[in-house]
Amino acid sequence: MDTTPVASPARPFADHPGFARMFAPGELTVGLFLPLWPYRGELDGLRGQGEVVRAADRAGFAGVWVRDVPLHDKGFGDVGQVYDPWTYLAWLAAHTEHLALATGSVVVTLRHPIDVAKQAASLDRLSGGRLVLGIATGDRASEFPAYGVDRAHRGPRFAESVGMIRRLLAEDFPRIDSPLGALTGEADLLPKPRAGAIPLLVTGSSQQTDEWIAEHGDGRLVYPGDTASPEGPAALGAKIGAWRALVPGGTFKPVVTNEWLDLAEDPRHPPTPLRGGFVLRTGRHGLVDLLGRWRDQGVNHAALGVQHGRRPAADAVAEIAEEVLPLFPALAAPAPTAALW
Numbered sequence: 001m002d003t004t005p006v007a008s009p010a011r012p013f014a015d016h017p018g019f020a021r022m023f024a025p026g027e028l029t030v031g032l033f034l035p036l037w038p039y040r041g042e043l044d045g046l047r048g049q050g051e052v053v054r055a056a057d058r059a060g061f062a063g064v065w066v067r068d069v070p071l072h073d074k075g076f077g078d079v080g081q082v083y084d085p086w087t088y089l090a091w092l093a094a095h096t097e098h099l100a101l102a103t104g105s106v107v108v109t110l111r112h113p114i115d116v117a118k119q120a121a122s123l124d125r126l127s128g129g130r131l132v133l134g135i136a137t138g139d140r141a142s143e144f145p146a147y148g149v150d151r152a153h154r155g156p157r158f159a160e161s162v163g164m165i166r167r168l169l170a171e172d173f174p175r176i177d178s179p180l181g182a183l184t185g186e187a188d189l190l191p192k193p194r195a196g197a198i199p200l201l202v203t204g205s206s207q208q209t210d211e212w213i214a215e216h217g218d219g220r221l222v223y224p225g226d227t228a229s230p231e232g233p234a235a236l237g238a239k240i241g242a243w244r245a246l247v248p249g250g251t252f253k254p255v256v257t258n259e260w261l262d263l264a265e266d267p268r269h270p271p272t273p274l275r276g277g278f279v280l281r282t283g284r285h286g287l288v289d290l291l292g293r294w295r296d297q298g299v300n301h302a303a304l305g306v307q308h309g310r311r312p313a314a315d316a317v318a319e320i321a322e323e324v325l326p327l328f329p330a331l332a333a334p335a336p337t338a339a340l341w
Contacts, residue, residue: 010251012218016195018100018130020333022062023219023254028295029062030320030328031102033258033305034088036313039079046082052314054095059321062330063100063132064092065258065303068107070147073140086119093127097336101127104221104258104303105134105203109154110147113164113180114189121169121193128336129194134221134256135162136203155207162200162216169193194337201256214246219254219300227259227280227290228271237297244298254300262309263287263316267323279308284323291328302328 013019022029036049053064066088069080081088089101101123108116124131137154138144144151160180167174168189176183202208202217213220220243226232240255247253262274262281269283271290282290291302306316 010249012251013195013199015334016129016199017334017336018132019199021100021330022132023300024331025252027331028291028299028328029301029330030325031061031063031065031301031303032056032317033065033104033303035307038307039082050095052317053092056317056321057096057099060325060330061099062301063102065102065104067104070110071143073142076140086123089123090126093123093130100132101130102132103134105136107138108135108161109137109157110143110149113161114168117165117168117189120198121191124193124198125191126339126341128339130336132199132201134201134203137206158206159208169197210243211246214243215248217253219256221256224257224259226277228273230293233293233297240298255298256301256303257294257299258303258305260305260308263306263311263319265311284319288324288327
């Protein structure tokens with residue numbers, strides 16, 4: 001019998017407070033998608049979410065997620081996100097201590113790479129290293145002409161942006177010759193991130209191949225598919241396994257998925273898809289079962305949204321904290337460093 005030890009996969013960002021709190025091989029943690037209740041035409045209606053987030057920080061959720069939706073598109077069924085993600089994350093950094101701060105996702109095709117790198121590094125430093133950056137090409141067609149960006153070229157622009165962002169964060173006075181801009185070695189971007197880099201998680205395909213994402217991404221945000229039956233997580237697991245087989249050197253790269261929940265007060269309420277599967281109504285037993293299946297299939301983090309639920313969000317979050325988090329706790333991680341300010 002071969003007794004040669006099996007090497008553990010390499011784990012980049014093991015010293016990154018946000019990444020390490022959320023991700024480890026074979027583990028699944030739980031985070032919250034913001035906003036916790038939807039915008040209904042008046043900003044005053046969003047009041048109170050800050051205290052729920054602070055309670056979630058104290059309760060031990062692994063992370064909190066914000067979206068990047070620059071414009072309200074009438075063609076979508078929801079506003080998605082009212083506040084600018086960087087401003088939102090800065091507020092969250094100042095009002096929480098432990099939560100990883102994550103984007104799901106920054107639309108890098110609509111932003112200049114220098115701005116993305118500058119904002120990300122600033123937030124990373126001001127939060128003590130808690131930023132995990134989900135990135136995407138964007139899915140709201142109306143935003144592209146508003147920015148003067150050709151939507152048909154969003155795939156190449158995304159790939160070019162990722163390369164430029166990485167170099168700006170990692171190199172001193174880089175020399176860059178890109179269709180998106182040129183640097184001659186006379187200018188540098190400050191600050192540099194705490195851990196020397198910021199984890200970039202690619203959303204969906206972002207107009208790239210699986211091979212490209214396996215090589216250039218630090219992880220992946222995937223859509224969950226069917227969450228009301230055991231077959232859905234199994235199908236998702238097959239896709240995750242096929243993608244991970246492409247990662248060079250077997251390096252650990254986490255997978256994140258999400259679900260919009262209508263958490264029933266009856267803990268035994270069976271998983272029931274609503275709104276064509278966009279929302280899952282379930283009791284907490286069904287939620288625990290789903291999270292366990294995701295973990296077994298290779299998912300490392302579940303970002304849960306409660307804004308489409310019938311119960312007050314604070315009640316749903318409190319139940320998840322009390323009954324679900326003990327089974328899927330945040331991971332031991334380096335403590336965030338004191339903000340450089």
